[in-house]
Amino acid sequence: MTVLAPARPAALVVPARRRNPLRTTAAVVVSVIVVAAFWSADIGWSRLGDLPAEIVRYLGLMFAAPNWSKLPEALWQTWRSVEMAWIGTVLGILIATPLSLVAARGFGPAPVRVVLRFVFSLVRAVPELVFAIIILSVTGLTPLTGALALAVGGVGTLGKWGYEAVENVSPGPIEAARAAGGSTAQVLRWGVWPQTAPTFLSFWLYRFEINVRASAVLGLIGVGGIGDMLTSYTQYREWSTVGMLLIVVVVITVAIDAVSGRIRRRIMEGPRVR
Amino acid sequence: MPWTAAAVIVAVTIVMCLPGIGVGLDIAAIARNWQQGAVRIVELLAPDWSFFPRTVGPLLETLQMAVIGTAVGAAISLPLSFWAARPTNPVGWTRAVLRGILNIVRAVPELVYAAVLVAMVGVGALPGIIALVLFNVGIVVKLVSETIDASDAGPLEAGRAAGGTQTRINRAIALPDTWPAFISQTLYVFELNVRASTVLGLVGAGGIGLLIDAVRTFYRYDQLSLIIVEILVIVVLIDTASDAIRRRLV
Numbered sequence: 455m456t457v458l459a460p461a462r463p464a465a466l467v468v469p470a471r472r473r474n475p476l477r478t479t480a481a482v483v484v485s486v487i488v489v490a491a492f493w494s495a496d497i498g499w500s501r502l503g504d505l506p507a508e509i510v511r512y513l514g515l516m517f518a519a520p521n522w523s524k525l526p527e528a529l530w531q532t533w534r535s536v537e538m539a540w541i542g543t544v545l546g547i548l549i550a551t552p553l554s555l556v557a558a559r560g561f562g563p564a565p566v567r568v569v570l571r572f573v574f575s576l577v578r579a580v581p582e583l584v585f586a587i588i589i590l591s592v593t594g595l596t597p598l599t600g601a602l603a604l605a606v607g608g609v610g611t612l613g614k615w616g617y618e619a620v621e622n623v624s625p626g627p628i629e630a631a632r633a634a635g636g637s638t639a640q641v642l643r644w645g646v647w648p649q650t651a652p653t654f655l656s657f658w659l660y661r662f663e664i665n666v667r668a669s670a671v672l673g674l675i676g677v678g679g680i681g682d683m684l685t686s687y688t689q690y691r692e693w694s695t696v697g698m699l700l701i702v703v704v705v706i707t708v709a710i711d712a713v714s715g716r717i718r719r720r721i722m723e724g725p726r727v728r
Numbered sequence: 729m730p731w732t733a734a735a736v737i738v739a740v741t742i743v744m745c746l747p748g749i750g751v752g753l754d755i756a757a758i759a760r761n762w763q764q765g766a767v768r769i770v771e772l773l774a775p776d777w778s779f780f781p782r783t784v785g786p787l788l789e790t791l792q793m794a795v796i797g798t799a800v801g802a803a804i805s806l807p808l809s810f811w812a813a814r815p816t817n818p819v820g821w822t823r824a825v826l827r828g829i830l831n832i833v834r835a836v837p838e839l840v841y842a843a844v845l846v847a848m849v850g851v852g853a854l855p856g857i858i859a860l861v862l863f864n865v866g867i868v869v870k871l872v873s874e875t876i877d878a879s880d881a882g883p884l885e886a887g888r889a890a891g892g893t894q895t896r897i898n899r900a901i902a903l904p905d906t907w908p909a910f911i912s913q914t915l916y917v918f919e920l921n922v923r924a925s926t927v928l929g930l931v932g933a934g935g936i937g938l939l940i941d942a943v944r945t946f947y948r949y950d951q952l953s954l955i956i957v958e959i960l961v962i963v964v965l966i967d968t969a970s971d972a973i974r975r976r977l978v
Contacts, residue, residue: 584927
């Protein structure tokens with residue numbers, strides 16, 4: 455009788471991991487940059503130790519008993535913020551839409567296209583707050599300054615999204631419109647617009663959502679709105695009012711995002727089939 | 729229907745331009761001030777290059793804040809992304825709790841965090857970094873967990889069929905699949921961070937924004953112009969580099 459030796463499992467051959475020199479280099483470079491940043495930054499890390507306790511304390515100060523007596527003023531300032539966002543969006547759309555058509559391949563002359571795209575990317579690189587600082591020398595510390603800054607910022611993003619959308623349309627309807635003898639305007643109206651309208655509408659709504667967030671921030675330089683009120687009360691260290699204002703900001707942003715997001719989905723996906 | 733929508737939009741816009749409840753559209757004031765604006769624009773077109781040495785330090789601090797904010801944010805986001813995605817965390821209510829918190833975190837702009845944090849921990853780069861971290865975690869976890877949600881369920885089921893615990897499945901199967909999305913989103917928020925960190929200083933949170941605030945108080949638009957040029961160069965350089973890396977990855 456032969457004793458069956460337990461069959462040894464075939465040795466598990468784990469193939470050596472393929473080395474990717476590029477990836478290794480990238481990992482090393484990134485680690486060096488991160489370590490250098492931590493090492494060179496002049497940061498009071500010691501303050502980090504008691505930060506968790508501090509945050510809990512401040513959260514208590516802010517949200518244990520929010521100061522609701524200032525709510526009417528907060529709502530009024532929110533209205534001004536939303537106004538900034540709305541006017542900024544409308545102006546942005548009015549300026550950006552024609553520009554984005556000119557910047558699209560097949561509609562504008564090449565040099566104009568290159569210049570416009572460059573301008574869009576420059577505008578996108580500058581924070582809206584900086585535009586607001588420049589514009590306020592003309593319009594002063596009014597919500598209009600904020601609206602204009604958001605409009606300028608909107609031209610950068612809406613312009614880019616716009617020409618990308620126009621370039622992605624299927625060429626069939628455009629060719630048909632051209633073949634039927636349509637002028638450029640008619641080609642845009644009947645060849646491009648029906649295809650791109652939902653995309654454009656959803657971009658506009660999305661930009662409005664961005665502007666609502668940004669308008670809260672623009673108040674920080676004093677152009678009014680909820681951000682203005684928030685900075686003031688933070689400076690007065692009236693934490694219960696700050697807490698109430700933060701609640702208002704969160705509720706309004708979430709509500710506007712939800713409504714606008716729902717409309718966007720409806721535009722892009724059509725009505726739900728029952 | 730489209731015409732009703734258009735009419736509503738026009739009506740709302742008109743109401744918002746009215747005096748009193750509107751944005752303060754005052755054409756007479758603009759007509760009075762526009763020359764002042766023209767002077768400013770001329771100043772903007774002639775940057776004060778001699779100001780450059782003083783901007784180097786704050787610019788470096790801005791980049792440091794962006795790098796540290798991204799690194800810390802990424803380190804926190806990776807495990808949280810697995811927590812927030814259905815295939816890697818089957819316990820529904822814990823997902824809902826985390827997502828709810830993150831929705832609130834995302835609703836507050838990073839500058840507002842910075843303003844409040846400056847009052848809490850004092851002026852400097854630290855409040856700016858914490859603000860960036862909060863902002864990053866909100867975005868990265870949402871985007872990466874959505875990628876995990878949309879990923880192919882096959883390999884995960886294979887892992888489960890082979891008797892793996894959830895932790896092992898996440899570690900051995902979900903993690904390798906998540907890396908490209910995670911790195912790509914981290915690079916994306918790094919771009920956002922560079923942009924955001926330039927203005928955090930306006931509320932006292934360190935970086936070039938402190939300088940923006942100083943020159944604007946003295947109406948030195950020629951110096952502001954130099955700072956804008958520098959921001960442009962840095963943002964465009966970093967965006968280009970990060971775009972190139974992302975295209976290689978995905």
